[in-house]
Amino acid sequence: MTDENPTVDDQPASYDEWLDAIDAGEGFYLESPAGVGSLPPRRVCPETGSTDLTHEPLPEIGTIETYSVVHVATPGFADDTPYISAIADFGPVRITGVVRGVDPETIDDLVGDPVTVSVGTRATTDDRVVVLSPPES
Amino acid sequence: MTTVRVAGVGLTPFGDHGDRAGRDLFAEAAAAAIDDAGIDRGAIDRLDYGNFMGALAEKQGHQAPLMAEAAGLDCPATRYEEACASAGVAVKAAVEAIRAGTADLVIAGGMERMTSLDTGAVTDALSIAADELYEVRAGMTFPSAYALMAQAYFDRFGGGREDLAHIAVKNHANAVPNEYAQYQREITVDDALDAPPVAEPLHLYDACPITDGASAIVLTSDEYAATHDLDAPVAITGVGQGGDRLALQDRDAIAETPAATAAAETAYADSGITAADIDVAEVHDCFTIAEVMALESLGIADSGEGILAARDGITTPDGDCPVNLSGGLKAKGHPVGATGGSQIAELTRLLRGDHPNSEYVANATTGVAHNAGGTVASAVVHVLEVAE
Numbered sequence: 001m002t003d004e005n006p007t008v009d010d011q012p013a014s015y016d017e018w019l020d021a022i023d024a025g026e027g028f029y030l031e032s033p034a035g036v037g038s039l040p041p042r043r044v045c046p047e048t049g050s051t052d053l054t055h056e057p058l059p060e061i062g063t064i065e066t067y068s069v070v071h072v073a074t075p076g077f078a079d080d081t082p083y084i085s086a087i088a089d090f091g092p093v094r095i096t097g098v099v100r101g102v103d104p105e106t107i108d109d110l111v112g113d114p115v116t117v118s119v120g121t122r123a124t125t126d127d128r129v130v131v132l133s134p135p136e137s
Numbered sequence: 138m139t140t141v142r143v144a145g146v147g148l149t150p151f152g153d154h155g156d157r158a159g160r161d162l163f164a165e166a167a168a169a170a171i172d173d174a175g176i177d178r179g180a181i182d183r184l185d186y187g188n189f190m191g192a193l194a195e196k197q198g199h200q201a202p203l204m205a206e207a208a209g210l211d212c213p214a215t216r217y218e219e220a221c222a223s224a225g226v227a228v229k230a231a232v233e234a235i236r237a238g239t240a241d242l243v244i245a246g247g248m249e250r251m252t253s254l255d256t257g258a259v260t261d262a263l264s265i266a267a268d269e270l271y272e273v274r275a276g277m278t279f280p281s282a283y284a285l286m287a288q289a290y291f292d293r294f295g296g297g298r299e300d301l302a303h304i305a306v307k308n309h310a311n312a313v314p315n316e317y318a319q320y321q322r323e324i325t326v327d328d329a330l331d332a333p334p335v336a337e338p339l340h341l342y343d344a345c346p347i348t349d350g351a352s353a354i355v356l357t358s359d360e361y362a363a364t365h366d367l368d369a370p371v372a373i374t375g376v377g378q379g380g381d382r383l384a385l386q387d388r389d390a391i392a393e394t395p396a397a398t399a400a401a402e403t404a405y406a407d408s409g410i411t412a413a414d415i416d417v418a419e420v421h422d423c424f425t426i427a428e429v430m431a432l433e434s435l436g437i438a439d440s441g442e443g444i445l446a447a448r449d450g451i452t453t454p455d456g457d458c459p460v461n462l463s464g465g466l467k468a469k470g471h472p473v474g475a476t477g478g479s480q481i482a483e484l485t486r487l488l489r490g491d492h493p494n495s496e497y498v499a500n501a502t503t504g505v506a507h508n509a510g511g512t513v514a515s516a517v518v519h520v521l522e523v524a525e
Contacts, residue, residue: 015270038387039271046382066292066391068284069337070276074264075257077276085281085336087386094386096275111292122276130275 012053013040019128023119027058029093037092061135062088062095062117064110079124088115088132097130140359140524141235142369144242145174146482151350151470152319153252159188159195159351160207163248166351166475167208170244170482174355175367181355182240184214185231187223187247188474193262194250204248208353218474220266221423223247224352225477225508225517229376231356232519241361246353246478259347263473266511268384280344280424281336282512285385287426288338290392296444298338301425302329303448305342305467308422311454312464314493317479319346319470343425348470352478354485359524371485375408375520377401383514397434397509397516404505405436408520412436415458416501417487419480421509421516422465428452431507432460435518454497462487462494477508477517484521 012030013021018040021028029037030053032045037056044051067086070077077083084099084107095117102110113134120131147169149162163186171178186201197203201214217227224247231245251259263279264272272282291297306326312318324342332341362369379399382388389395405411415437422428432443437458438451446452452460463469463483466476484504486492498504506519 046387066285066289068281068288068339069334070278070281070284071334071336072256072260072278072280073276074261074273074278076261077278078257080276083276085276085285087285087391096272096277096384096386098276111288127274 012042012055015041019119022117027117028055029058030054031056031092039093056092058117059090060116061114062090062132064113064115064132065089065094067099067110069104069107076127077122077124080122084110086110086132088117095130095132097132099132101133138236141232141356141373142359142362142524143354143371143373143481143485143521144176144357144362144367144369145170145172145355146485147171147173147353148317148479148482149351150317151348151472154349159191159197159248159250160203162250162349162351163204163353164207166246166353167244170246170353170355176242176355176365178209179211181210181212181242181244183212183234183243184210185217185227185243185245186214187217187225187227187477189218189220189223189249190262190473191250194253208244210244219515220510221421221471221473222477222508222510222515222517223474226378228354228477228481228519229378229517232373232376235356235358241358243356244353245356246351247474248351249472249474250349251347251472252349256347271384271386278336280339282385283424283426284336284339286391286430286512290426290429290444291338293392294441294444298330298340299326300444300448301343302326304422304425304428305329307447307453308461308465308467311462311494312468315464315469316493318464318468319348320464320468339424339426345423345466345471348472350470350472350475350479352475352482354478354481370523371488371521372524373519374522375404375410377403377407377518379403379516381514383511385512394430394434394509394513394516396513397431397507397518400516400518401435404518404520408522410503410520414503415505416503417462417484417498418458418460418505418507419463419484420460420465420507421476422461422467423471425467427509428460428465430513431509435505435507454494459497462492462497480506480508481519481521488521488523
């Protein structure tokens with residue numbers, strides 16, 4: 001193992017640790033020296049190849065870039081339908097999640113709307129799910 | 138470098154094959170391809186085989202030697218998995234082997250069993266082509282991933298559901314005379330608009346069906362075809378493959394498919410054609426919006442204009458560049474691991490003149506096949522030309 005090849009101890013975080021951090025209000029992303037953002041698990045910057053990845057605080061507010069109202073789900077989300085799936089732009093990274101706090105039956109256009117990210121639970125199972133919500137006014 | 142010719146093609150009908158085993162489907166397609174080529178199956182050097190979800194649908198891994206055995210082949214066999222582009226990469230591997238001189242006669246293609254699972258299980262199985270951590274656990278399905286791309290496209294370029302409906306109408310009409318198509322029936326724009334939603338803005342007729350089926354093509358070198366007096370008038374003259382980040386959230390662009398653009402550029406350079414030379418295309422329309430983005434990546438439509446190509450008649454049978462004369466994945470069906478081979482088979486039939494829709498491309502000399510994996514994190518493009 002050379003210095004260029006990171007060891008297990010060098011892994012910045014796991015996916016579950018990332019969820020735990022969001023749940024604790026301490027959401028983060030990984031950043032390489034070139035300023036490229038990515039999400040864990042990640043040993044190497046996918047664009048620059050740098051292994052020098054630091055934890056940076058996730059911006060509190062993101063913007064919905066695209067969304068869909070899902071009516072036919074996988075069995076793991078069967079009781080959650082209809083639900084809104086969306087990708088939100090948080091600047092250095094985008095995050096995919098389920099939109100809550102918005103009625104999927106009456107939405108007009110969510111593109112450009114601000115959202116925060118949190119961790120919730122599916123209606124179908126006890127599994128955790130990334131949640132995007134309108135900021136509290 | 139030798140020219141690679143298509144010596145024969147074989148397909149099963151696409152649809153619900155009940156209790157038939159996948160190996161039986163591939164054996165049927167391979168037998169048809171071998172018969173079409175007029176070759177001795179004992180001369181085949183290798184099998185390049187595509188399959189995506191066999192471990193889930195039939196609890197069958199290690200499929201390639203099983204398929205070779207079922208087809209009566211005594212040769213090395215390899216399975217390729219690249220989601221919906223599995224057979225496309227299998228064909229590409231076969232072309233490259235013949236060009237490299239390591240094989241003279243190859244069978245490529247693929248097979249998928251899907252109706253052995255219920256709709257929920259199929260939705261689950263297809264979702265494994267997405268990022269399990271950041272997409273599937275976040276509630277993304279295969280249809281909703283393309284719905285996210287469609288919404289992003291509408292937001293960036295304009296267009297809407299009615300434009301997509303024209304693509305579904307076109308491809309259903311194209312499938313009517315195709316004996317291999319799952320849905321040999323026409324639909325109307327109103328049928329598409331009134332269909333129940335799957336993942337808005339996509340509704341039922343924006344989506345390809347759940348399909349069983351197999352494809353097989355026999356490829357050979359120019360020299361082998363000549364010395365064995367094979368009738369193989371169509372050649373694969375260009376191959377290209379492109380890749381992208383797996384998750385949509387990590388892509389530079391959500392309303393475009395740069396992996397397919399890269400694959401097309403490589404394939405066109407390989408064959409020496411430009412987009413203006415394309416007479417006919419089979420593209421990966423797993424959802425209607427996917428055909429839009431495919432046209433733009435292939436250069437058949439300019440950026441932001443693919444949405445109108447069917448509605449304006451550019452890609453209809455009488456248009457400048459007919460697209461998906463087979464019916465496409467949308468109406469012919471999409472047995473995932475077989476589709477890339479099926480596209481080559483259909484284009485070959487169209488260019489040879491023995492396809493039910495060949496009349497629309499009677500003077501065509503150049504065709505393009507576009508096969509995409511997942512939300513186009515992988516893409517393969519092949520250029521087919523009528524060889525002298």
